[in-house]
Amino acid sequence: MRKLTLLLTGLLLASFQYSNAQGSPDYTGGLKMKFNEDGSKYLRVISWAQVQANYNLDESLDANGNENSQLSFNLRRARVLMFAQINKDFLILTHFGLNSLNSSTLSPTGKGDGSQLFFHDVWAQYNIGKNHTVGGGLHYFNGISRLNNQSTLNMMTLDNNRQSWATIGLSDQFARHIGVFAKGQFEKLQYRVAINDASASSLDSRTAIAGGEAVYNGRATLGSKDAGKTYAGYFDYHFFDQESNFLPYKVGTYLGGKKVFNVGAGFFLHPKGAVIDTGSETAPDLQGEDVSIFAVDAFYDAPLSDNGSAITAYAVFQSNDYGKDYLFSAYGTGSMLYGHVGYVFKGEATKTRYQPYISYGTHSYDAVSDNRNTLGVGVNAFMSGHNSKLTLEYKNQKFGELDSNVISLQAMIYL
Template sequence: MRKQTLLWIGLFFMSFQFMNAQGSPDYNGGLKVKFDEEGNKYLRVISWAQMQAGYNFDPATDASALNFNLRRARVLMFSQITDKFLILTHFGLNSLNSGSMSPTGKGEGSQLFMHDVWAQYNIAKDHSVGGGLHYFNGISRLNNQSTLNMMTLDNNRQSWATIGLSDQFARHVGVFAKGKFGKLQYRVAINDVTASTLDARTPDAGGAAVYNGRSVLGSKDSGKAYAGYFEYNFLDQESNFLPYKVGTYLGGKKVFNVGAGFFLHPNGSVIDAGTLTTPDLQGEDVAIFAVDAFYDAPLGEDGSALTAYATYQSNDYGKDYLYSAYGTGSMLYGHVGYVFAGDKTKTRFQPYVSYGNNTYDAVNDDMNTLGIGVNAYMSGHNSKLTLEYKNQKFGSTDTSGLTLQAMIYL
């Protein structure tokens, strides 16, 4: 196993011999079609793919240790014919691998689906409203994370706190408002929650809550969720044109933001307050709150830069809720990365470390997750390799793995 690990690391660095290490000065905002000279009428298209090779140090007895995964394949488009309104469409697939593929490409795991489709109206300078299948989420920066420019290999999963429980892949159908007052940015939303949910369990009499309120109690009592996120930009101002939060600017900005957010789903969870013979299903509110801070800044004129993020999240999914990695309790998470000095037109390296701690009311054990990785940017985020080791401990379970990811976006 030790030899295999060394081989992976060697392949990671050897790969630069076969790739163009120069930047892409011609990117110039990407694929954008302008329909007037001023650029007010346009169509912008973004496409990206993330391919992974993962090595599990503790595979099941009948499972291969080495596996391949098409983590994301996406296309995002947005267009306007006037600066008064905009439409955005985002589709693709996630985690296509040998287990989710189908013989003729017609299985569920092989299918493209809509991630986002919304219409947006600018009602005043710096203020907009809109509606549709959208990503203007509450809670924290990481619950609004872009997958184009993450610093770590992937987002901290527990920060996508409702994914598959009340939404479709971190998106709800609803209405939103977003904007800014000076250095204070805001986004708020009222959404319908899905009738289906990954948590399809049935609550036990006197037992823990189950997060499937709408499917049990109906849309009248459990059909709406409310979300918001507010952040103060102390230094450079970040764009809030789109909802996707940048993971690292690689020293391109000097940013220090402090934020706070929430997600509320009245009667989102269900408990059985009755007996084995006489069920009494009652709703319990889901309430998630978080505070966070984000810092990203150059450390000099030599190209070096620091990225740091920290968040505390309070999770209330109902009485003793625990499902997969989600549960009533609290979460502490942070990561820090450093870009080495160097020519910005050539390959740049960014080692990083991440750590998360989750506590749960239902059990005495904490879940602790440690990630150690390095990014190699051949052309900023447009072409990069990431190698990450991750270890997760939860009770008697201790899992570790090594993942190499190649990403290109245009």
């Protein structure tokens, strides 16, 4: 009875730990239920929600020829993340939620696909030394770049650069694979590597046609023996303050809470992940093509003075090979250059702080002569660091005949 009373008391009182990544004077780490006096055995629970109002500056028509409303609302993310340790040598993490619930994905009784919660992450990990860990499950220890490992709790821009989640829905489940991973560090060099099963289903459900471009569904078409595995890794060298490597989620901006300068490089390989048809219409001959993605990037985040001003800057170059002339949605064989920079104005941490920012990305494709160019201009209002913030952003995207202009206002609360 005494143990039950202590557990309930811990749940109600919510013991906290400080988390520098969130830059909030009112936050000390979320709900943490201690199972012993020194807190080394615990369960920690984190919850967050991002709600958007989006105004499309361009008029459009629906499938029935009716004019669409230019104003729409979106529950961009609703998530719960839990992780626990009863021994410092192992950890279990569970992360579930939903994404982009809007008028198109709502269902009358909440049973439609868009309304459903699903697991984003479920993995177990074991320490094999002071600075090295192995684990397995549905995990987010991705390769390629920092943004392919981006946390959705503390992004500087309204959302992540979509093309940086380079395999989302193609070989994985919402940027997560099932497999095994290893992570750790050698002094200032951090690493994460993984071997995973490729998903048997893909958003790219097209059929390869004779003499045509590649399609990304090699696992489903060629089978798991030939196209069933993916390989990923990311390595970054930390010149100044060392970032946490405890969880895989990379911080978007520290708001001057750390002085960080990292240079990284990463990769993703999926042998025979794509398929082309080298035969004819009457005699198809399906062949696998390797998917290979490589990137180099740099991240800088530092205070500029003692009065609260700070700068955040990031840049990445990414080479994408999804197979011959591949082009599907935002993804295609070619190259990408992306960067963003933001500046936090001076001010007291206990009061609202503002961070204007600008982002720009250009993506070239082998299949077409046009580049996809994306420009974002926005401002964050941090009322309590990342734990309570508003983001206003204008985004323009141009690609071929597409010229999209959207203004978004997002409210986020994170506990």
